[in-house]
Amino acid sequence: MLAGYTLTFACSLITAARLGDRFGYRRLFVVGMAVFTLASAAGAAAPGAAVLVGARLVQGLGSGLMAPQILSIIQTTVPETRRPRAMAYYGATMAVASLAGPVLGGVLLELDPFGLGWRAALALTVPIGLAALALSPVLPPAPGREGARDRVDPIGAGLCLSGLFLLVLPLTLGGDQGWPAWVWVSLAAAVALLAAFVASQRRVAHPLVHPSALAARTTRWGIGTVLLFNAGIPSFILLLSLHLQGPLHLGPLPTALTITPYAVGALLGSGLAEPAARCWGARLLVVCAGALGLVSVLTAVLISAPGPALWAALGVGGIAFGAFTACAFSLVLGTVPVGAASSVSGLLPTAQQLGGTFGVALAGVAYAAAAAHPGVAFWHAMIYEAAVYALAAAAAAVLYRAARPSGHAGERQPAQLIARAMPSAAVRTAGARRSTAARE
Numbered sequence: 309m310l311a312g313y314t315l316t317f318a319c320s321l322i323t324a325a326r327l328g329d330r331f332g333y334r335r336l337f338v339v340g341m342a343v344f345t346l347a348s349a350a351g352a353a354a355p356g357a358a359v360l361v362g363a364r365l366v367q368g369l370g371s372g373l374m375a376p377q378i379l380s381i382i383q384t385t386v387p388e389t390r391r392p393r394a395m396a397y398y399g400a401t402m403a404v405a406s407l408a409g410p411v412l413g414g415v416l417l418e419l420d421p422f423g424l425g426w427r428a429a430l431a432l433t434v435p436i437g438l439a440a441l442a443l444s445p446v447l448p449p450a451p452g453r454e455g456a457r458d459r460v461d462p463i464g465a466g467l468c469l470s471g472l473f474l475l476v477l478p479l480t481l482g483g484d485q486g487w488p489a490w491v492w493v494s495l496a497a498a499v500a501l502l503a504a505f506v507a508s509q510r511r512v513a514h515p516l517v518h519p520s521a522l523a524a525r526t527t528r529w530g531i532g533t534v535l536l537f538n539a540g541i542p543s544f545i546l547l548l549s550l551h552l553q554g555p556l557h558l559g560p561l562p563t564a565l566t567i568t569p570y571a572v573g574a575l576l577g578s579g580l581a582e583p584a585a586r587c588w589g590a591r592l593l594v595v596c597a598g599a600l601g602l603v604s605v606l607t608a609v610l611i612s613a614p615g616p617a618l619w620a621a622l623g624v625g626g627i628a629f630g631a632f633t634a635c636a637f638s639l640v641l642g643t644v645p646v647g648a649a650s651s652v653s654g655l656l657p658t659a660q661q662l663g664g665t666f667g668v669a670l671a672g673v674a675y676a677a678a679a680a681h682p683g684v685a686f687w688h689a690m691i692y693e694a695a696v697y698a699l700a701a702a703a704a705a706v707l708y709r710a711a712r713p714s715g716h717a718g719e720r721q722p723a724q725l726i727a728r729a730m731p732s733a734a735v736r737t738a739g740a741r742r743s744t745a746a747r748e
Contacts, residue, residue, distance in 0.1 A: 311480035312361050313368040318661035319472040320372030323465045325380065325654025326516050330460055333377040333384075333650075334447045340373025341444065345437030352430040363430075379653035383641050385448045392590070392638050393582045399634030400578030404571055411564045411571060418561035464508050464516040471501030472658075479665045483672040517655070518648035525710040527652060530640035531659045533707050536700035537598065537632055538663030543671035544605060544693050545570065550675070551612065551686040558614070569619045573626020580627070581634035590635040591708045597632035598704035601625055602697040609690045632704075639711055667696065 328336045344367055351363030378398065386394045416428045424431060475498035478491035485491070509515040522528050545567060552558040552566055577597070585593050604625030611618045637656060644652050674692040678685040 311477075312364040313371075314480055314661065314665060315473065315476050316365050316368030317372045317375075318368075318476050318658060318665060319469055320369055321376055321658045321661070322468050322472075322516060322651075322654040323460075324373045325376035325650045326460050326465075327373075328377045328380050328653075329650045332449070333380045334444065334449055337374050337377040337381075337447065338441065338444050340370045340375075340377070341437055341440050342370070343367075343373065344370030345434055345441065346370075348430050348433040348437060352424075352427045352434065375657045376650065376653040379637070379641065379656065380650045381447060383644075383649035383653065384646055388642075391642070392585055392634075395638040395641070396578050396582040396634045399581060399630055399637060400575050402633055404575050404578075411568050413560075413564070415561060415564050418559060418564075459514065461508075461512050461514055461516050464505060464512060467501050467505035467508060468516060471498050471505055474498035474501065476662070476665055479669040483669055483676065487673075516651075518651040520645055521648040521651035521655065524643040526643040526707065527640050529703065529707040529710045530636055530643075531652075531655055533594070533598070533700060533703040534636055534640075534656060535659040535663040535666075536696060536703050537601065537629075537636075538660045539667035539670070540601070540605070540693055540696040540700060541629060541667070542664040543667035543689075546668060547671055547675065547686060547689050547693070548608070551683075552614065555683040555686070556613065562614070566614045566618070567622065569623040570626040570629070573623035573628075574630035574633075575626075576623075577627035577630025577632075578634045579630075581631045584631065585635055585638070590639050591711045593631055593635045594639060595701070595704045595708045597628045597635065598697075598701035600628035601632065602694070602701050604628060605690075605693055605697050609687075609693070612686070636707075639707070643711070670696075 324336065324340070347363045347366035347370055351360055351367065354360035354363055382391060382394045382398065412432070413429050416432070417426070421428050474494045478494040478498075482488070482491040505516075509517055509519075522531075548567065549563050552563045553560070558566070581593065604621050608618060608621040608625065611621060640656060641649065641652060671689050671692050675685045675689040678688040
């Protein structure tokens with residue numbers, strides 16, 4: 309059930325971004341929201357496991373149709389000077405939404421409103437979806453790019469969808485089944501299909517991914533950094549939850565409340581990202597967020613027991629996550645032409661989902677290696693977490709060098725801040741000298 313949502317969500321993002329070009333971003337968002345809401349209602353009322361799994365698959369498809377359209381609307385309709393603030397709002401929403409699920413799930417399981425059990429988690433999204441549909445007319449109609457009304461490349465879409473399907477499926481199911489032979493066959497086939505997809509995009513007249521989408525080094529390194537950073541976050545939250553409910557014997561509600569500071573910190577970090585980027589630059593903020601995320605995870609691991617110290621460490625980690633998401637997305641989208649915005653709008657959330665999928669799978673392998681001793685298994689898996697956060701911080705440092713300051717409106721670099729301060733310091737020094745001479 310859990311794998312079904314991730315499977316269809318991750319697989320549909322790139323194709324959905326191109327469909328937004330073809331049929332309109334707002335229209336695809338409304339369709340996706342309607343599909344998601346109907347699937348949520350069907351899942352909440354599911355009479356059995358088969359219907360529930362089907363509803364979760366359709367839910368993921370609806371989310372996949374929606375997600376790229378928001379980024380495309382921001383990139384094509386929001387003035388360049390206001391995009392950092394829009395991305396901060398987007399980052400705050402994404403950060404809180406990705407972490408609110410485990411928290412709300414724990415609360416609902418503990419409270420069990422109306423005796424609904426697990427159905428309450430699905431039913432909760434129905435009124436939210438209806439409210440979003442009611443508010444959808446306020447979304448601005450985004451202009452299409454040149455050639456966007458041409459047909460969608462069916463061969464590219466087929467290769468992309470099948471390649472991602474064969475990549476995500478074994479990663480989500482392989483751990484539970486002991487990594488049987490079919491997993492490795494599927495992964496090999498996925499690599500071949502995705503390689504064929506990349507090759508096909510260079511030859512077709514109307515590619516699924518715009519040719520200039522990955523032309524800039526900032527875009528390539530930014531997407532890679534997003535993938536690495538997200539390879540650590542969901543797996544860390546999952547491992548911490550297992551540790552709290554296993555060796556520490558906490559219930560679902562105390563576990564959810566323990567993790568809540570991370571979500572609160574993510575909201576705060578996203579809100580602070582835009583003014584902080586104006587002062588110090590989005591490039592520097594991405595590097596600092598990556599380093600801060602590494603430090604917070606290491607600190608949380610060393611503490612590992614509920615209390616103010618762990619809450620503070622998780623809050624700092626959430627701030628890093630929120631600031632990173634807002635600034636990294638703003639940096640990457642700021643380097644691409646408007647015509648390629650939809651392609652990158654599909655690639656970025658795909659990197660997020662693939663990072664999370666890879667992260668949970670690899671952390672699960674590390675945890676399973678010592679599963680007979682849950683306390684030891686947690687520390688074993690934390691070695692993976694430290695390594696992936698270190699890689700993300702290193703990738704953020706490379707991104708800092710790859711990004712060009714001139715490509716981001718309103719970004720101030722450290723050298724510029726020093727240069728701005730120097731004239732004022734010189735004036736103060738000269739004034740002091742004149743004052744001293746007058747006294748003499």
